[in-house]
Amino acid sequence: MIQIRNIWKSFENKEVLTGLDLDISRGETLVIIGRSGCGKSVLLKLITGLMKPDQGEIWVNGEEITQLKRKALHHIRQKVGMLFQSSALFDSMTVEENVGFMLSQHTKLRKREIEEIVAEKLHLVDLDGTQRLRPAELSGGMRKRVGLARAIAFNPEVILYDEPTTGLDPITGLEINRLIRDLHTKLQVTSVVVTHDMDSAFSVATRMAMIHQGDVIAHGFPDEIRQIDNAVLQQFISGGNIQKIDA
Amino acid sequence: MNDLQPFQRQKLYDNRTIWIRFADGLGSHALNWTYGVGSATMLVWETLLLIFRRPLQFNLLVRQLLLIGVNSVPVVLFTGVFTGVVLATQGYHELKDLSAEGSIGGFVTTSVIKELGPMVTAFVLAGRIGASITAELGTMKVTEQIDALEIMATNPVKYLVVPRFLACAIMLPILTIFATVFGIAGGYFTAVSIFDMNGRFFMKQARNYLFIGSIIISLIKASAFGMAIASIGCYKGFTIPSAGGAEGVGKATTGSAVTSLMTILAMDALLNQLLYTVVGLK
Numbered sequence: 001m002i003q004i005r006n007i008w009k010s011f012e013n014k015e016v017l018t019g020l021d022l023d024i025s026r027g028e029t030l031v032i033i034g035r036s037g038c039g040k041s042v043l044l045k046l047i048t049g050l051m052k053p054d055q056g057e058i059w060v061n062g063e064e065i066t067q068l069k070r071k072a073l074h075h076i077r078q079k080v081g082m083l084f085q086s087s088a089l090f091d092s093m094t095v096e097e098n099v100g101f102m103l104s105q106h107t108k109l110r111k112r113e114i115e116e117i118v119a120e121k122l123h124l125v126d127l128d129g130t131q132r133l134r135p136a137e138l139s140g141g142m143r144k145r146v147g148l149a150r151a152i153a154f155n156p157e158v159i160l161y162d163e164p165t166t167g168l169d170p171i172t173g174l175e176i177n178r179l180i181r182d183l184h185t186k187l188q189v190t191s192v193v194v195t196h197d198m199d200s201a202f203s204v205a206t207r208m209a210m211i212h213q214g215d216v217i218a219h220g221f222p223d224e225i226r227q228i229d230n231a232v233l234q235q236f237i238s239g240g241n242i243q244k245i246d247a
Numbered sequence: 248m249n250d251l252q253p254f255q256r257q258k259l260y261d262n263r264t265i266w267i268r269f270a271d272g273l274g275s276h277a278l279n280w281t282y283g284v285g286s287a288t289m290l291v292w293e294t295l296l297l298i299f300r301r302p303l304q305f306n307l308l309v310r311q312l313l314l315i316g317v318n319s320v321p322v323v324l325f326t327g328v329f330t331g332v333v334l335a336t337q338g339y340h341e342l343k344d345l346s347a348e349g350s351i352g353g354f355v356t357t358s359v360i361k362e363l364g365p366m367v368t369a370f371v372l373a374g375r376i377g378a379s380i381t382a383e384l385g386t387m388k389v390t391e392q393i394d395a396l397e398i399m400a401t402n403p404v405k406y407l408v409v410p411r412f413l414a415c416a417i418m419l420p421i422l423t424i425f426a427t428v429f430g431i432a433g434g435y436f437t438a439v440s441i442f443d444m445n446g447r448f449f450m451k452q453a454r455n456y457l458f459i460g461s462i463i464i465s466l467i468k469a470s471a472f473g474m475a476i477a478s479i480g481c482y483k484g485f486t487i488p489s490a491g492g493a494e495g496v497g498k499a500t501t502g503s504a505v506t507s508l509m510t511i512l513a514m515d516a517l518l519n520q521l522l523y524t525v526v527g528l529k
Binding site: 045048050070074075077078080081082084085086088089090091101102105106150154 | 302386387390391392394395397398399400401402
């Protein structure tokens with residue numbers, strides 16, 4: 001589904017990704033873990049074409065996207081949904097307008113039909129009846145769920161989650177994890193989750209990869225990840241203070 | 248230089264003479280300025296290309312016309328009236344010294360139509376609308392809303408910049424007409440009620456100095472100022488660093504107003520030269 005080949009990316013002389021390779025298969029939920037600033041979110045922005053790599057190739061559905069122009073990228077993006085770390089809901093719109101945004105922009109559906117789809121998506125994230133509310137009236141967890149409803153409104157093939165549980169209380173975090181699993185089962189989508197919340201990672205992952213010093217240092221199924229003999233990985237998973245990790 | 252260790256590079260950097268530091272700073276500012284002007288020009292070019300591309304999204308344009316135009320009417324009228332009052336008061340005393348106070352009607356009309364109407368309206372909107380556009384788009388940038396637009400396959404320039412650009416280009420001339428009419432009215436009121444001038448004589452003088460060319464110049468300038476205000480406001484909002492936060496939005500908002508005011512003055516000089524000297528309008 002997504003192939004990342006020899007990706008390099010740096011910001012003002014700081015190299016963030018150094019020749020990273022990663023494959024994401026159709027239908028899996030890949031969780032990417034790593035320390036803050038290791039390039040996890042940058043990787044999501046590269047996959048969506050929001051950033052261009054300094055070097056390397058990214059293939060999405062058999063199409064190399066790093067050289068695509070905006071119009072061609074928009075064609076690819078219609079198959080991708082993304083939940084942002086800050087939810088990134090449009091302040092000036094209601095929940096209904098937020099969730100139905102792509103439908104109103106890219107389809108000729110009537111208002112009534114869009115309202116029905118929005119209601120269905122809001123039901124999937126347990127937010128029935130919130131259509132008329134504005135983002136400022138929502139709690140952090142509700143904002144994430146509206147963001148999720150917006151991400152799935154156009155029936156994407158891939159959903160990208162950028163730190164889905166960051167800033168949420170543990171119970172709301174568990175609810176978001178459950179939603180990610182439910183959506184994966186119900187919609188049969190490919191999911192990429194970026195997080196440093198290990199409970200969330202093991203809760204939703206069908207496969208995991210850890211980025212450290214610009215490259216993937218370990219990947220495998222969650223059970224395998226626990227067994228891999230790598231000090232940095234095991235320290236990250238356990239949160240222990242075994243030795244100083246070089247960022 | 249590349250073979251040096253970081254601490255050696257830092258030492259070299261610290262040991263530079265004041266003149267090298269000055270040249271470095273100057274060069275850096277010049278590069279940043281050139282880059283900014285180039286990027287802003289590219290944004291305007293992209294905006295112009297996208298204006299007629301479907302979907303035209305009239306609903307977004309109407310919303311901006313209301314926000315930018317209708318809501319600015321009271322402040323523009325207020326500024327227009329008092330510009331006329333001040334102009335008539337100043338002009339009366341200056342012209343009286345030359346025994347030409349009778350031409351105050353023509354003086355006020357010409358000044359307000361050709362120069363002060365579009366300038367004052369543009370100044371008011373640069374502060375009111377330009378800064379608000381920067382604050383709105385800047386907040387959208389730092390809260391990832393502009394990235395969200397891109398992810399949802401929507402061009403942010405088409406969705407956010409085009410309606411604001413068109414609304415400013417359309418509303419500035421309309422607001423300028425309001426400011427001009429109320430400016431002349433303010434001048435009339437001052438001349439008649441304070442300096443005991445004959446109202447009919449004032450209006451006759453005003454009509455004598457009212458040329459269609461002057462009105463065209465005024466509207467062309469107003470529209471150009473509107474495009475500049477919208478472009479600068481959008482550009483400043485779009486270029487806030489994602490990690491800039493509230494401080495970045497605040498700085499960009501102030502920068503937007505200041506840049507707009509300076510650009511309006513420079514454009515005014517350029518357009519006057521072009522329209523009066525080159526095209527030959529009166």
